[in-house]
Amino acid sequence: MKISRLPRIKGYRVFRDFTWPEDLHGFAQFNVIYGWNGSGKTTLSSLFENLQDKRPVSDGDVVFAFDDSSRKIAGNRIAEEAVPHVRVFNRDFVARTIEAIGKSNVAPIYYLGKESIEKQKQIESLRDERQRAVKASDKAENKKRKAEKALDNFCIEKAKFIKETLLGSPDHANYDKRGFRQAVASIKASPQPRALAEEEKADFRKQKELKAKGTIPKISAPSVDIADLKTRVSLLLGRSVVSQVIADLANDPTVGAWVQQGLSLHKGERETDTCRFCGNDFSAHRRAALEAHFNDAFASFQDEAGQEIKEINRLHESFEAVAVVFPDTSRFYENLAEEAEKAISTAKEVVHEVIRVLDSLTAILKKKKANPFESVSLEAGEPNLESPGQSISAAIDAVNEIIDKHESITGNLTTEIRNAYRALEQGYVLEAVPRFDELEELAADAETTLGQVKDKPSEIKANIASLEREIREHRRPAEELNRELRAYLGRDELKFDIKETGYALSRSGQPASDLSEGERTAIAFLYFLKTLEDKDFDVSKGVVLIDDPVSSLDANALFSAFGYMKVRTKDCHQLFILTHNFSFFRQVKNWFHHMKGQGKKKLEQRPARFYSLHTTLTDGFRNAAITRIDPLLEEYESEYHFLFRQVYEVANDTTPETELSQFYGMPNIARRLIETFLAYRFPDSSGDLIKRFDRVEFDAAKKTRILRLLNTYSHSGGITEPEHDPSVLAETRDVMKAILELIQSVDAEHYSGMVNLLTPAGEDSYNG
Structure with missing residues (x-):
């Protein structure tokens, strides 16, 4: 095609x-x-x-x-x-x-070919891009390093704090950032524990400082049913002894008791008819009267009342013994001291209340025993006869429960101390988790950013290498x-x-x-x-x-x-x-x-x-x-022939001028014609057209007119004038004639030869 x-x-x-x-x-x-x-x-x-x-x-x-x-x-x-x-x-x-x-x-360095140039420009652009990518990668790497360093320093700082705070714990003797990180991971892997209150921290700090203390024996509480005892005493008090009462003795229980004891000293091995007190005769009649007064019923009652008083006294002694065996609170571990003090104080109050009740019962029985012939009743309104507000067994059990805790701590002291250390560690770690998460997130973000840019330089480098191979292959x-x-x-x-x-x-x-x-x-x-x-x-x-x-x-x-x-x-x-x-x-x-x-x-x-x-x-x-x-351009060997013809035809054109545009190209043609002619005519003259014009002997006014046209409308680098003057272009035909005159004046033979080449012999329409 x-x-x-x-x-x-x-x-x-x-x-x-x-x-x-x-x-x-x-x-x-x-x-x-x-x-x-x-x-x-x-x-x-x-x-x-x-x-x-x-x-x-x-x-x-x-x-x-x-x-x-x-x-x-x-x-x-x-x-x-x-x-x-x-x-x-x-x-x-x-x-x-x-x-x-x-x-x-x-x-x-030079490159040949559009593709090679474009690829090399791509390489240069990629090199700049790689520099930026390297900077971005370095910046991301530095940011990641700083973020990781901040997180690492935080872990080191917290680990150091925990280690120093829990000084003495074998488990924390070598505590470092790895232990701290593991603790954080453990907390985050399970349901997050409750934060410790300051009071709880204080308790655990006390617990971790515990030293082994001596064993505290439990307290055995005497078994007593106050209600039953009061019932028995009430029954004894309500009984009345039937006998031949001697009024003086019945009315004076002290004397009666004295006489009863004296009567016993006059019986058995000590039997005598003489009064051991006054030395007078102890008549049979008086003996019979006294024995009638102190008969078997009386004796039986006296014995029962004595046994009850003895039992109450035994209980009294038991409770008195209990009152003095309560351990001192200093024997308990510090974390139990306050609780122990409250329980022991309560138990002592209950014991003393029981003792007061027993004392009241003993007193009223002794009174009844001294006067068995009079009916006596317990008065519910008497404070000393009111039952204690708390069960003695419950009060003693409360103390024993604390003693059990004490013993449990003693038996598991190592475990208790270790648990305290661990509880404190967990509390401190839990407080540090929010800041740890914040720093870890910053480190993770920095890692993500680095991951997005770190491979870019090597990728660009590979692209550059590929383009360089392509350029070399086609070079x-x-x-x-x-x-x-x-x-x-x-x-x-x-x-x-x-x-x-x-x-x-x-x-x-x-x-x-x-x-x-x-x-x-x-x-x-x-x-x-x-x-x-x-x-x-x-x-x-x-x-x-x-x-x-x-x-x-x-x-x-x-x-x-x-x-x-x-x-x-x-x-x-x-x-x-x-x-x-x-x-x-x-x-x-x-x-x-x-x-x-x-x-x-x-x-x-x-x-x-x-x-x-x-x-x-x-x-x-x-x-x-x-x-x-x-x-002329196609047939002759020189452009000069063509230029001469153009100038010649314009100079000899007799048709009316219609538009100046028909002369627009003539100044350039004329300039090239004159430059070529003068260059051959004056080969030893260098410089621009004006210098060569100076050597031509020709009408000065016409030379000026020629130069004016060329200065205005030609495109020569050596002949320029800032503005075109249309009136100058209107002189084109006359200037062309002047140029021919100049050529003919300088070299008439040459001029004739050129004219003969253009026209038949003898038909020169312009001969100067």
Whole structure:
């Protein structure tokens, strides 16, 4: 598939309103388009770039025609239609193809090829990203380290506090952060225990300080039923003895008791008829009376009352003994002392209450015994006869229960002390858990953050290594590049050396810290020609466009470059060459003229065709157009012929001037014509156009007029004026005549020869 023409280009950059002329032949296999700077070559090459990238033309109205022009594709549909494979070399390609990348300003590293440059830029970007990733990783690592250190220091601090607080505990002698962490884990693994109150802590602190104390025997409480005892006493008190009562004895119990005892001393072995007290006779009658008074009933009652009193006295002695055997509270462990003191005090009160009851019962029985003939009753209102408020057994049991605790502590003292230590440890650990959790969460967050970034540097490093491998795989050997560059430029000043993933360039043995525009273009063009051998591009089926590949090259280098290009593009399916360099154009022209079939009469049968690209001024704006090349440019070896003809035709044009825009390009043409003429006429004069003008002997006013036009409207770097003066452009035709006069004045023979070349003999319409 070949591109036959560009039927329409409207509103696209400098091509404001271009329609392919009906009389302009279509593109052939080989095509050269000649146009000066600013004529639209870059714009035209950008349209071919759209085809190359299958990128729609977003601006203006552009149409491409293919093969016999029967197939046309709008520029905005390029991506959707089948188009030929295109490769474009232009300034954009140069910019994309060779670039110095890196931070070294002394010996930069150069990279060739868009992909390699993009990958190396990715590498540079990744290196920066890796530095940031390393910093982020280091920062996260440092944050994690600090968080873990804070947690570790907290554990150490708490472990030290617990160890010092529980000094003396074998289990905590080597207590450290590991023990503290284990304790925290144990608390968190089970239902969380209740926090200790300060009072509980004080008790456990006392408990852990316990020392083994002596055994405390239990207290045996006498068995007594006060209610039953009072019942028995009440019954005795209610009994009355029946006998022949001697009133004096009955009324005086003391005397009666004395007499009764005396009577017993006068019986049995001691029996006598003499009173042992007074020595008088103890008559039988008195003995019988006394014995009647103290008969068997009396004696029986006296015996019963005596036995009851004896029993009560026994109980009294038992309780008196109990009252003095209660242990001192100092014998108890400190944590039991208070409880023991309360229980013992209560028990003593109960014992003394019992003793008081027994004393009251004894007293009332003795009174009854002394006077058995009188009935006596217990008075419930007497305080000393009230039963104690608490059971004696319950009170004694309460004391014994504390004694059991004491004994249990003694028997399990080691366990009790250990439990106290452990309870205190648990309490201290429990208080530390909230802060531990907070620090642990910070450490966990830091660990998570680190986990998110720690692998990033190595991942980026792997990506960099992968890209570097890809660049190296596609990097051409330095020897091959040097050989091609030497063949292209015709000299070997520049040399490539492999460095890292790119190349170090040297110029005449010294590092090339910068490349000239010509050198950059040459290297890029070499690379471009090499890409025509890529697997994804078949040059025999593809379209190649080359825009000014010899920028800034000298004549020798230009010739070598052309020969190099010719060899590598001669088999193109379709080739377009755009140039403003007439020397290069002449090389291409000669190549095309010597192609097989180029001499055929029918233009459509020729393999190569020639075009011009120029601009006109419309409504104050440049408008580019593709036209057939002027025959002088195609047929003659010098651009000078063409320039002379342009100036000559304007100077001799007799048609009325309609628009100044028709003269817009003439100042440039005139400048190039004069510069070329004066350069040959005065080869020993260097400098700009004004200096050469100084050597020309010609009318000063006309010279000034010529320079004024060139200063205003030409694009020379040496002739500039800030503003365009339309009135100056109106003088174009007269100035062109003045230029011809100048040439004729300086070299009449040369002038005549040029005129004869343009017109039949004798038809010079302007001869000065």
